[in-house]
Each structure stands twice: as structure tokens, then as C-alpha cells.
Amino acid sequence: MAGSTRASLTTEAAAADQRRARHFSPWLDAWRRFRRHPLAVVSVAILFAIVLAILLGPFVWSVPINAIDFTTRLQTSSWQHPLGTDDLGQDLLARLLYGGRISLAVGLAAMVVAILCGTIIGAIAGMSRGWVGSALMWLTDLFLSLPQLPLLLLVIYLFRDSLKSAFGPEGGVFILIVIVIGGLRWMPVARLVRAQFLSLREKEFVEAARALGASKTRLVVRHILPNALGPVIVAGTIDVAAAIIAESTLSFLGLGFPPDIPTWGRVLFDAKDYLDIAPHWALFPGAAIFLTVLSINFIGDGLRDALDPRKVM
Amino acid sequence: MGQYLIRRLLIAIPSLLGISIVLFAVLALAPGDPFEELATNPAVPPEVRANLRAKFGLDDPVPVRYVRWLAAMAQGDWGFSFVSRMQVDTLILQRLPTTLFVIGASQILALLIAIPVGVYAATRPYSLFDQVANAFAFIGFSLPTFFTGLLFILVFSIYLDWLPFIYRADISATGWQWYWEHLRQALMPIAVLGLFQVASMTRYVRASVLDVIRLDYVTTARAKGLGERVVITKHVVRNALIPVVTLVALQMPAVFGGAIVTEQIFRIPGIGSLLISSILANDTPVVMAVTFIFACLVVLFNLIADIVYGWLDPRITYH
Numbered sequence A: 001m002a003g004s005t006r007a008s009l010t011t012e013a014a015a016a017d018q019r020r021a022r023h024f025s026p027w028l029d030a031w032r033r034f035r036r037h038p039l040a041v042v043s044v045a046i047l048f049a050i051v052l053a054i055l056l057g058p059f060v061w062s063v064p065i066n067a068i069d070f071t072t073r074l075q076t077s078s079w080q081h082p083l084g085t086d087d088l089g090q091d092l093l094a095r096l097l098y099g100g101r102i103s104l105a106v107g108l109a110a111m112v113v114a115i116l117c118g119t120i121i122g123a124i125a126g127m128s129r130g131w132v133g134s135a136l137m138w139l140t141d142l143f144l145s146l147p148q149l150p151l152l153l154l155v156i157y158l159f160r161d162s163l164k165s166a167f168g169p170e171g172g173v174f175i176l177i178v179i180v181i182g183g184l185r186w187m188p189v190a191r192l193v194r195a196q197f198l199s200l201r202e203k204e205f206v207e208a209a210r211a212l213g214a215s216k217t218r219l220v221v222r223h224i225l226p227n228a229l230g231p232v233i234v235a236g237t238i239d240v241a242a243a244i245i246a247e248s249t250l251s252f253l254g255l256g257f258p259p260d261i262p263t264w265g266r267v268l269f270d271a272k273d274y275l276d277i278a279p280h281w282a283l284f285p286g287a288a289i290f291l292t293v294l295s296i297n298f299i300g301d302g303l304r305d306a307l308d309p310r311k312v313m
Numbered sequence B: 001m002g003q004y005l006i007r008r009l010l011i012a013i014p015s016l017l018g019i020s021i022v023l024f025a026v027l028a029l030a031p032g033d034p035f036e037e038l039a040t041n042p043a044v045p046p047e048v049r050a051n052l053r054a055k056f057g058l059d060d061p062v063p064v065r066y067v068r069w070l071a072a073m074a075q076g077d078w079g080f081s082f083v084s085r086m087q088v089d090t091l092i093l094q095r096l097p098t099t100l101f102v103i104g105a106s107q108i109l110a111l112l113i114a115i116p117v118g119v120y121a122a123t124r125p126y127s128l129f130d131q132v133a134n135a136f137a138f139i140g141f142s143l144p145t146f147f148t149g150l151l152f153i154l155v156f157s158i159y160l161d162w163l164p165f166i167y168r169a170d171i172s173a174t175g176w177q178w179y180w181e182h183l184r185q186a187l188m189p190i191a192v193l194g195l196f197q198v199a200s201m202t203r204y205v206r207a208s209v210l211d212v213i214r215l216d217y218v219t220t221a222r223a224k225g226l227g228e229r230v231v232i233t234k235h236v237v238r239n240a241l242i243p244v245v246t247l248v249a250l251q252m253p254a255v256f257g258g259a260i261v262t263e264q265i266f267r268i269p270g271i272g273s274l275l276i277s278s279i280l281a282n283d284t285p286v287v288m289a290v291t292f293i294f295a296c297l298v299v300l301f302n303l304i305a306d307i308v309y310g311w312l313d314p315r316i317t318y319h
Helices: A009-020 A026-035 A038-060 A092-127 A131-144 A148-183 A187-200 A204-211 A216-252 A264-274 A279-307 B002-029 B036-040 B046-055 B062-074 B088-123 B128-142 B145-159 B175-213 B216-223 B228-250 B252-266 B271-280 B284-312
Strands: none
Touching: A026 A038, A026 A279, A038 A092, A038 A279, A092 A131, A092 A148, A092 A187, A092 A216, A092 A264, A092 A279, A131 A187, A131 B002, A148 A216, A148 B002, A148 B252, A148 B271, A148 B284, A187 A216, A204 A216, A216 A264, A216 A279, A216 B145, A216 B252, A264 A279, A264 B145, A279 B128, A279 B145, B002 B062, B002 B284, B088 B128, B088 B175, B088 B228, B088 B252, B088 B271, B088 B284, B128 B175, B145 B175, B145 B252, B175 B228, B175 B252, B216 B228, B228 B252, B228 B284, B252 B271, B252 B284, B271 B284
16 A cells, blocks of 8 residues: 555544543543544534523523514514514514424434434344345335435325324424434435444454353344444434434425424525515524534534544545 | 346336335325315215225225326326326426426536545645535535525525526527526526535545545556646546446435425426425325436436446446
């Protein structure tokens, strides 16, 4: 080899750290590597601020989200309304704080669904040696070639009304969106987990555990899965961002949450017809989505350096 | 090569069948009934309703209905759009060229930007240029298409007033004026969709070039005394672009998602906006057909990528 390119700026420096201090746990070690990615650290701070604002903001900024006041229609920033108002005179800051809760909750819940499905399917495919594994991988490839947004729209179109009547307008749409987004995003996780399992199951420590008489479940849960977790965490982080974008896209197309629930995408949908007279109305929710997704993506990149240092990309 | 082509075509058929099964299963599982309106209408006697159901085969078991639906789709009988009052296939064929034009042009734009930037960044890893390109790539795929679209309209149509923000199919101008008007109105949608692609593509190209650039044959090429430009363009890029072809094909589902949003924002009369308007109008035959078309396009692009891959990489065996 003529030379080698480091997989990432942070890996070699981190390796030096590792030699110096041996008594750290793997998680502390990962944290040390994570800290070397300045943008990821800044992103953690930004995301923390956003989450804090969303969770505590409505208690501090107690303007109701649906207080209609036509005298203050389409105003730009002022002391009464820091982010301005929409066409009904509703306070944008209060609406964005409330909508952020839903956007983030959808992102997290969809990520959990995707990770659970992906890990289970990937683990089964990685542990079985017969036709089950190849059949599951065929299914994974099939789902990978499904056009996600059209399918998402189709499912929501067909199932929306019945779920609405079963769980109420808010709960029904929430469950539907989470399951569908999660159910269409498990494939990369399944592939990752399977690849990890295929290499880990042949390792000596797994063989040793098997020789000691560990059952297959114990092998998977205690020995293989914890070692395969790094890339899954990275994929899960990126999935949160992707799910937030997917939910906003649905709401932006007018097919997500009902109009009285101001998720960020929904506010953008309402704002897009007033772009020429009230650009602030569209800019603030758009910036909120962008900032959240960007910081989650950077955190994912930092986590990749910290937990999965070999991989480039 | 001919055999390879046939084999790939044969592999594409089961995935098309699988996709059609998933789509039909979704439709069959869905509550609601095309005759719901008749059921609530007291003027329609129950026996008429039962006769209609029997005529359209709605009481048959799901597999029978699936085979019948598939046979009809394969014969080109895609149903009738009750909203547009025309055959679904004519409607889709009217809309499809616009969508393919926007998607194709945006892919070309994305490749034209992503390849030079990615290669340049990879030849100078961790330089200032690389880090700036990387930061822009992150910004690029964190910006959802609907927000970039609105930002473009805000800047280029409202503040600067350079470009129209509504796509019109019926431009009355002739000759060069016609082409100019078309270019002007297509510019923003293509740029929005292209920029969304550039971000991830740049990172693919960079990673792929980084994989290749340290291989021994590149050192050999340098040792022979070849100029850096020749080494990069003739030896590195050629090999590095092979995996990029697959990654571009894998991105196609996401591109179609972006195309739907872009068509909706700029009101482009393509199949993406057709899908949205049909969903809002409860036009089930059109919704099913458009979704199936999108799935077919994804399979088609995967097929093309496989063929291009086989053509680019002589190491792939055709057997």
C-alpha cells in the first residue's frame, strides 16, 4: 500500500488517547472520540436547546396556539409575537413550540419502530443458515425498491378514515404515520445487523460461549447483539432525521396531521400561499425543521466516528 | 452480454410481482368499499347493490381478485378515472413525459456538480475544500425539498422576480421564445431536485474515489510518469464511478419522493401532482396506477444500473 487515508479525522487521535488511558469504559471511550467532532458537539447543544424549548417552552410562553385575533393578522416579529402571526392572527412561536413536540415525537417513535423491525429481521437473517435468511433478504431488497413516498401516501389515503374513527383524529394519524414511516425504513438497519451478525457469529468469543453451552437466544442477546449495536445506533440517529422530514413532507402535502395540529410541515403548508406578503410565516417553521434535521445528522456523523470508526462516508 | 441482459430482466419480474402483491395487499386490507356510497343511498335497493358487487367480482376471495387485477393491468386496462373522465393510461401517458424530463434533467445537473466536487475533495482529503464541501453536503440533505422549493420561490420569483413560479404546459410562444420560456420555468424545479441529489452524491463520489486512489495501480500510473490530471481522470475516476452507478440507482425511490413534492410546489403537470390531486379527490384507480408506475420506474432504473454496471466493469461475469 502506498499509504492509507484515515477513515476519519478523529480516529487516529482517538487511538492515541486510547493508549494513554486504558481504564475507561467503551462508552467513555466513544464519548472521547465523539468530542473530537466539533460540529457534532455543537449540534448536541443545539438539539438540546431545541428539545428543551419544545418541552418547557409552552409553560413559559403560555399564549394559546389557537387564539384567533384578526386585528394582528400576518404581523412580523414584535414583542407580543416574537415570530409574528399567521393569517388568523395566531401566535407563531406558540404554534411552533407545540408542533415541534409532535414532529420530534413522530421522529423518535418511527425510529424505534424501524430499529425494532430491522434488528429482529436482520438478526433472524444473520443467524439462520438456510432459506429463511435469503428469503428475508429478498424481502428486504423488495422493500428497498418500493417508492416510499407514493406508498406512504397510498397507505394514508386508504387507512386514514378508519384509524381516525378508532383512535381519534390526533392519535389515529400519529399511529398511522409512525407505523408507516417506521415500516418503510427498517431495511438499511436489517442489512447492517445481518452483515454484523454474519461476521460476529464466527468469532472466537461466540464460539467459546457456544462451547460453554449457551443457548441460541443467549448467544444473540448477550454476545452478538451488544457488539453489533454501534452501527445500529448510528442508523437510528439518521432515521430520526429522515422520519421528521417524512412527517413534514406529508403534512406539507396536506395529507398528514389535521389542520388544527400545527406540526412544522403543516404550518409550512398553510404559509406557502402567503409567501409574497408574509415570508416570515414560512421561514420560521422551515428553519426549525432544517436546524433540527441538520443537528441530528451531524450528531449521527459524530456517533459514526465514535462507535464505528472504520467506516468512511 | 445478451444472456446477462435476459437474466437481469428475469430477476426484475419477481420484484415487480412482489411490488404488485404489496400494493394490492394494501388496497385489499384497506377498509372502505367502492360501493359505500350506494350502500348509504336509500334509493338503491339491496339486490341491485348485490348484483353490482357480483358483476365487479368484489365478493371473490382476495387472490382471485389479485390475479384478475394483474391480468387487467398487464393488458393495459388500467381502469377509468371518474374525476378526469378518461382512461387512466391516457391520463398517465399525458403526464409522464414532464415528470421524466424534470427527473432526468435534475439527475444530469446533480452528476455534473457532484462528480467534479467529489473527486476534487477526495484528492485533497481533509483540506479546507473538502471540509467546506462536506459541510455543504450535510446542509444539502438536511434541507427538505419543500423548504428549498419555497426558498427558491421567495428569492428568485418574489424578491428578484427573475423566474416564474408556476409551471405552465400551454406556453403560446413559438420558436426560440418557446424553448426559452420552458427553460425559465423548468429551472427552479430542476435545481431544487438536483441540489437534493448533489448532497448525497458528492459524498458517494468522494468515498468511492478515496477507496480507489490509494490502490497500487494508481501509484504505478504515477510512477510511469503520467501527469496527475491523466492519473485522476483516466485511472481513478473511471474505476471509482462504478459503485456510484449502483448508489445512484438506490437513490431513485427518494428522488421520486422529491419529485412529487417539487411538482406539487411548482404545480408541474406531472404524475406526482396527479397522485396528490387524485388522493385529494378520492380517485382510487389513478392512485393505484400512479403508485404502481413509480414502483415500475424504480425497478426499471435498478435494471438500467445493473446493465450499466455490467458494461462499465469487465470484472462482472455475465454468467
